[in-house]
Amino acid sequence: NFSLPSTCATGKHGGGEPGGKRDQTPEEQIKALERKVNALIEDSAFAAEAGEQQSALEKAKEAGKKERQLTKQREQASLGDQINLDLTYCVLFNLANQYHASRMYQEALNTYSAIVKNKLFNQSGRLRVNMGNIYFEQGKYSQAIKMYRMALDQIPNTNGDVRLRIMRNIGSAFVKMGQFQDAITSYEAIMEASPDIHTGFNLVVCYFALGDKERMKKGFSKLVATKLFPIETNEWEDPSVSSRKSGGKWGAEGSDFGIRGSALGGSTAPGSASGWARAFSVMDDDNVDDLEVFHEDSLRALARHHRKVAERYIVLAAKLIAPAIESSFAPGYDWVVDAIKASPASEIASELEIAKAIQYLKTKQFAEAIETLKSFEKKDQKLIGTAATNLSFLYFLEGENKQAEKYADIAIQVDRYNAKALTNRGNLHYVKNNLHKAREHYLEAISVDASCTEAMYNLGLVYKSEEAYDDALACFEKLHAILRNHAEVIYQLADMWVPTWQFLARSFAVCEKDFQFARSDLLQVYLC
Incomplete structure (x- = not known):
């Protein structure tokens, strides 16, 4: 949306002669009323900025009334x-903006129409972009495209940046309509004139939607060739640190590679998942360099943010097309890694190799996953902790506990605050029945990352094995508050009541009827 012109921000509060000793002339009254209108526009804009949308709209309407009074x-x-x-x-522009922000779409469109149809307002036709945005939000994509094109016709070629932004909007509307070829036409024109990461990513997505392998490769090559936002470095700072702050998630986002089995030291039900402590294979904690924390400024922070966003789009595009551009995902990942290594974004090539290893895990090709992860031991010091965390999980999954311990210890040495590595190490103590050590590692993992549900679940299993049922119940109840519909957690909550009812049955003379009623309640918990 176009911003409010600076001409609206003139004028001061108040009006008339000091002390009111004489009547104001008509010109003075008009000037005073103009200042009131300007003040209302300013107050409306400030209220909108503060999130007080109702107040902003009321002041915008009041400004409109005052302006009509001024004209009269x-x-x-x-x-x-x-x-x-x-x-x-x-007045009209601010009112239309406030209507739009308040989701009063028809009122906003009517106000914008009053502006664009008034021949006295120079270049008001470009406000059709705002009208197009409203139609876009309403899902009326054909009308949005019509407005965008009308605005494009009224914007001179000298305003190239604005024209490209409108073309991007047109492409986005075509994507929403499923007309990918038309969207590609818009996006390709932008990439030829002034390439940018967002458009390049959208173009790759469109090629993917059409299933065109060659154009996917071509589009990805253009995407990674786009110049990234530069980050200035100080002479005393390691350039590699400044050029690549690990802010993304290494590995498969949201993957949960849990181990299923029977419980150790506790009662189980067939098919339950209450036994083996669950391992988590992905490390997603940011490794923050102290030097950056103490020597960061707002401009470099902004540059770093833009670069991080660009790298995220490149990684997403790579993960999207890698399984589709070749006969299988492995050569596809090899191709995207080679393309990235030859681009300005070469620092993130290792992230794609981690993603390749995670893809091997998903397809249960454990030997290939281990081989890929082991290659990081001597390749990239920054990713040793990530690879070691995943290797620890893999070896634990295959029952090779010595190797699992080795890599869990390496991961913890690299990053003492790696909750996933701490959880994996606790799991290894758990299977050895070293419950005290397992509990320590789980508690440390939770203190590092309070949302580490794997450590929380496994800690509950430890307490349960130690017959500390109150502590176990507290763990599972806390976990249930986070994961409301998780079958394993619900089972553990139900199972907690078994020792309680056994104790009551031994301690009290419970009549058969009441005991059967109690067991029916227990069954309801099992069947949640």
């Missing part, structure tokens, strides 16, 4: 030739 007063004073078009434009 000019006509009565025969000063119609002194009309302030800039003020009228500002």
Whole structure:
């Protein structure tokens, strides 16, 4: 959306002669009313910025009333030739913006129409972009495209950046309509004129939607060749640190590679998942360099943010097309890694190799996953902890506990605050029945990452094995508050009541009827 012109921000509160010792002339009254209108526009804009949308809309409407009163007063004073078009434009424009922000779409469209149809307002036709945005939000994509094209016709070629943004909007509307070829036409024109990461990513997605392997490769090559946002480095700072702050998630986002089996030291039900402590294979904690923390400024932070976003789009595009551009995902990942290594974003090539290893895990090709992860031991010091965490999980999954311990210890040495590595190490103590050590590692993992549900679940199993049922119940109840519909957690909550009812049955003379009633309640918990 276009911003409010600076001409609207003139004027001061108040009006009239100091002390009010004489009547104001019509010109002075008009000037005073103009200042009130300007003040209302400013107050409306500030209220909107503060999130007080209702107040912003009310002040915008009040400004409109005052402006109409001002016009009428000019006509009565025969000063119609002194009309302030800039003020009228500002009032209408601000009102339309506030209607839009309040989701009063029809009122906003009517107000914008009043502006664009008024020939006295120069270049008002570009506000059709705002009208197109409203139609886009309403899901009326054909009308949105019509408005965008009308705006494009009224914007000169000298405003190239604005024209490209409108073309991107047109492409997005075509994507929403499923007309990918039309969207590709818009996106390709932008990438030829002024390549950018967002458009390049959208173009790759469109090629993927059409299943065109060659154009997927071509589009990805253009995407990675796009110049990234530069980050200045100080002479005393390691350039590699500044150029690549590990802010993304290494590995498969949201993957949960849990181990299923029977419980150790506790009662189980067939098919339950209450036994083996679950391992988590993905490390997603940011490794923050102290030097950056103490020597960061807002400009470099902004540059770093833009670069991080760009790298995220590249990684997403790579993960999207890698399984589709070749006969299998492995050569596909090899191709995207080679393409990235030859691009300005070469630092993130290792992330794609980690993603390749995770893909091997998903397809249960454990030997290939281990081989890929082991290659990081001597390749990239930054990723040793990530690879070691995943290797620890893999060896634990295959029952090779010595190797699992080795890599879990390496991961913890690299990053003492790696909750996933701490959980894996606790699991290894758990299977050895070293419950005290397992509990320590789980508690440390939770202190590092309070949302580490794997450590929380496994800690509950430890307490349960130690017959500390109150502590176990507290763990599972806390976990249930986070994972409301998780079958394993619900089972553990139900299973907690078994020792309680056994104790009651031994301690009290419970009549058969009451005991059967109690067991029926227990069954309801099992069947949640």
